[in-house]
Amino acid sequence: MIAENGGPGEEELRELFQALRREEQRSVPGSPAPGSLALIRERRTRVRRRLQAWALAGCACAAMLIATVLIRRPDPSNAHPSPDVPVASITQWRPPTEFLLETPGRAMLYATPVLEMLPSLEPVGPHRRQQSRNPAQTEPSSPR
C-alpha cells in the first residue's frame, strides 16, 4: 500500500516497525529471576542506607558549624567599651585625612603677626588729641 504523498503506506510502516522489533528482540536480556531482583533490591537498599548515613553526617557537621558561629558571635548589646579602656579625647583626635589640609601658607593663618614690621605708633592720649584739633595754638607761628 502506497500513501497519497508517495511515502510508504500504513502497512509498510507497520512492517518496518515489525522488522525492527524482530531485530531488537534477538538480543533481549533474560528476564530477571525473583532471586536476582531480591539481590538488586538488597544492593540498592545498602546504597541508599550509605547515602542516608553520609547525608546525616553532613547535616550534623553543618549544624555544629552553625552552632559554633552563633556561639562565638559577639553580642551587639555588649558593644560599648569597658571603662578600663582609655578612650582618646575628641580634642586630641586627628582625622586620618588631616594631611590634606597641610597647604602652603597654612602656618600664617595660625601664627600671630609680628608687630615690628608695622610703623611705630605713639600712644594716643587726650592731650595729644586736643593738639591735633588746634594746630595753630600748639605750633609756633610761622613767619609771614
Place this chain on the structure above:
Amino acid sequence: MTAAGVASELERMHPASFGWALWCCGHRREEAEEVLQSAYLKVFEGTARFGGESSLRTWFFAVIRRTAAEQRRRRWVREQLLERWFVAPPEISAEPGPEAAASASESSRTLLEALKGLSPRQREVLHLVFYQEMTIEEAARVLEIRLGTARTHFERGKRQLRQRLAGGGTGLEGQR
C-alpha cells in the same frame, strides 16, 4: 490477579517490555535494562500496584515510562549538582544510541534515522501502535493522554514519517 499471576504475566511480556524500555531510553541498552529492573522492583515491592482498571500490559508500560522519566530526571540532577565539578558526564541525547544503529539492518537504520525528526510523543505513539501492536486507545492510556490527543499525534507522526522515508529513500521504492 494474584502476585504469582502478575509475575508470570510480566515474565511472558518481558521481551515487549524491554523493547518499550529501550525506546523510552533512546535505545541506550544499559539504561533500558536498569529502567526495566527498577520497574520490576516497583511491582514486587508494591510501590506500583495493578488496580485492574486497564490491561496489565498497558499498566506496566506506563510504569516503565514513568520510571524512565524519573531516572532521566535523577541523572540530570546528579549531573547538575555533582558531576559538573568532578567529571564531565557523557553527552546524553534523545536520539537512538549507537548500539541500535550498529545492530540494525539497513531498513531499520533508515527507520530509526527518520524517527529522529519526529517529536518524542509522536515517536512513542507510533512505537506503541506499530511496534507493540496496541490500539490508539491503549497507547493513550500508556502515555496518560486523551484519546483525541493520541490520535492527533499518531496521524501527524505517520504523515511526517512517510514524508521523511519518501524523501530520504528507504529502499522501499524498488518494491513498489
